[in-house]
Amino acid sequence: MEHLNVLRPMLELAMMIPAAILCFLPMKGHLRGREKTIAVWGVPAMLLWAALGGTVCYLMVWKCYGWLLASVACLAFLLLRLVEMPPWKSISVLLGVCGVYSSITNLAVAADAAFSPDNTAPWLSFEGSAVCALLSWVLLAALWYPATHIARLLLSEMEMPVTWYVFWIFPVVSILVNIFIRPIDYQTLYVGRLMRIYVSVTLILLGLIVLFYLMFALMARGLGANMRLRQENHFLQLQAAQYRTLQKNIEETRRARHDLRQHLKVIQGCIDSGDMRALTDYVKQYSDSIPPETVRTFCKSYAADAVLRYYAEKAREGGIDIEIDFQTGEKTIIPEPEFCVLLGNLLENALEACIGLEGRPFIRACARQTGESMLILTVDNTSPGLPVWEDGQLRSSKREGFGTGTESVRMIAKRYDGDARFEWKDGTFCASVLLNP
Numbered sequence: 035m036e037h038l039n040v041l042r043p044m045l046e047l048a049m050m051i052p053a054a055i056l057c058f059l060p061m062k063g064h065l066r067g068r069e070k071t072i073a074v075w076g077v078p079a080m081l082l083w084a085a086l087g088g089t090v091c092y093l094m095v096w097k098c099y100g101w102l103l104a105s106v107a108c109l110a111f112l113l114l115r116l117v118e119m120p121p122w123k124s125i126s127v128l129l130g131v132c133g134v135y136s137s138i139t140n141l142a143v144a145a146d147a148a149f150s151p152d153n154t155a156p157w158l159s160f161e162g163s164a165v166c167a168l169l170s171w172v173l174l175a176a177l178w179y180p181a182t183h184i185a186r187l188l189l190s191e192m193e194m195p196v197t198w199y200v201f202w203i204f205p206v207v208s209i210l211v212n213i214f215i216r217p218i219d220y221q222t223l224y225v226g227r228l229m230r231i232y233v234s235v236t237l238i239l240l241g242l243i244v245l246f247y248l249m250f251a252l253m254a255r256g257l258g259a260n261m262r263l264r265q266e267n268h269f270l271q272l273q274a275a276q277y278r279t280l281q282k283n284i285e286e287t288r289r290a291r292h293d294l295r296q297h298l299k300v301i302q303g304c305i306d307s308g309d310m311r312a313l314t315d316y317v318k319q320y321s322d323s324i325p326p327e328t329v330r331t332f333c334k335s336y337a338a339d340a341v342l343r344y345y346a347e348k349a350r351e352g353g354i355d356i357e358i359d360f361q362t363g364e365k366t367i368i369p370e371p372e373f374c375v376l377l378g379n380l381l382e383n384a385l386e387a388c389i390g391l392e393g394r395p396f397i398r399a400c401a402r403q404t405g406e407s408m409l410i411l412t413v414d415n416t417s418p419g420l421p422v423w424e425d426g427q428l429r430s431s432k433r434e435g436f437g438t439g440t441e442s443v444r445m446i447a448k449r450y451d452g453d454a455r456f457e458w459k460d461g462t463f464c465a466s467v468l469l470n471p
Contacts, residue, residue, distance in 0.1 A: 039092065039155070041088070041163075042088075042092075042157040042163055043088035043156075043157040044085055044087075045163035047083075047101060047105075049138065051080045057131050058072070058076075059185070060189055061116075061124075061127075064118050065118070066115075072116065087101035087105070122201075125202065130201075133204070134173065136209045137212055138173060138240075139166065144233050146165070148229075301317070333401070334363060335362060335363075337370045338370070345378075349385060354385070354396065357398050360401040363403055367407075368450050372446055376447075376467065379439035380411070383415075384465075407471070408470050410468055412464065415463055416463075418461050
């Protein structure tokens with residue numbers, strides 16, 4: 035039976051497998067490879083890694099904590115390499131999972147102390163290891179739905195880096211507290227009511243961290259709803275501005291029709307008198323007094339046209355040369371609110387980059403739609419300064435951190451099986467978006 039003891043650290047390290055799966059569950063749609071391929075290669079690799087770690091810990095008579103720490107570092111590296119997502123999001127997910135599983139480890143230690151109070155080996159007994167594995171997989175099953183729905187929605191909608199920068203604090207505190215209260219000697223737990231207190235504190239920490247994630251998800255959902263409400267209000271303002279413009283044109287048309295009767299009387303008088311020279315001069319003067327056509331329709335979609343017209347007017351007011359060439363259908367290829375958010379972010383960034391520049395800055399917006407399955411959108415603008423990239427993302431020129439608008443465009447594109455790219459070349463910033471819902 036002695037040679038079977040090598041299985042004890044292996045079983046203890048096997049908790050890495052459900053923990054790693056839980057880290058990847060919210061990442062669907064953000065992976066740099068196919069989910070099935072990663073699962074087919076990842077699970078056997080984790081089994082081999084646990085077997086290797088268990089063998090090393092058994093031969094060297096080490097505790098498993100060192101190998102677990104190395105496993106967390108490797109998992110963090112894999113998340114950063116395999117997930118197309120800002121690093122702070124990936125690391126926050128990893129720390130959250132580690133915080134939850136640190137409580138599971140403490141519960142396994144309590145079970146081991148109950149089953150094998152005389153265990154002095156650096157690893158859990160077979161009973162304790164079995165409890166650890168069972169709790170790990172039960173926790174994975176319990177968190178499967180929240181990870182694939184709530185957490186995935188949280189990662190997609192929460193685009194404020196400042197919020198994610200502080201997200202790691204509570205999981206790290208939970209991990210440190212769990213490590214601090216873990217007993218060195220099992221006999222300590224049999225003093226008074228320390229066993230009950232130890233299990234109670236561990237369960238309270240587990241409940242607090244789950245409650246923390248739930249509150250964070252509810253907060254993110256509320257922030258997302260407020261953001262969508264602001265966007266809808268913004269579009270309503272654009273449509274109201276367009277309505278006022280149309281109303282003004284209707285009034286001008288009504289006045290022009292009223293004045294036309296007077297002009298026709300003058301023209302009729304010139305014809306009756308036979309004074310063709312006076313008629314020619316009068317018609318020429320009348321033609322010169324007609325204001326140029328200012329209302330223009332850029333695309334067939336009313337909502338998208340309102341956005342284009344709004345930013346076109348802002349560009350002309352700022353002395354910016356703007357050209358818009360949209361060949362799209364009456365219905366946007368994705369839901370109108372999201373398309374208008376994408377289009378508005380691109381045009382707003384281009385407009386802010388051009389304001390205040392000397393010379394004749396320009397904005398070129400172009401869209402081509404292929405049936406109902408694909409749309410290519412490009413927005414180019416003058417940008418004399420080289421933008422700052424970090425980890426493949428653009429840093430904001432208006433505040434500390436990354437650009438919220440460009441990240442929102444990127445997330446919308448990925449949500450509809452597309453891509454968004456931002457490039458700078460010879461004083462021109464080029465934004466290209468492919469939508470393929």
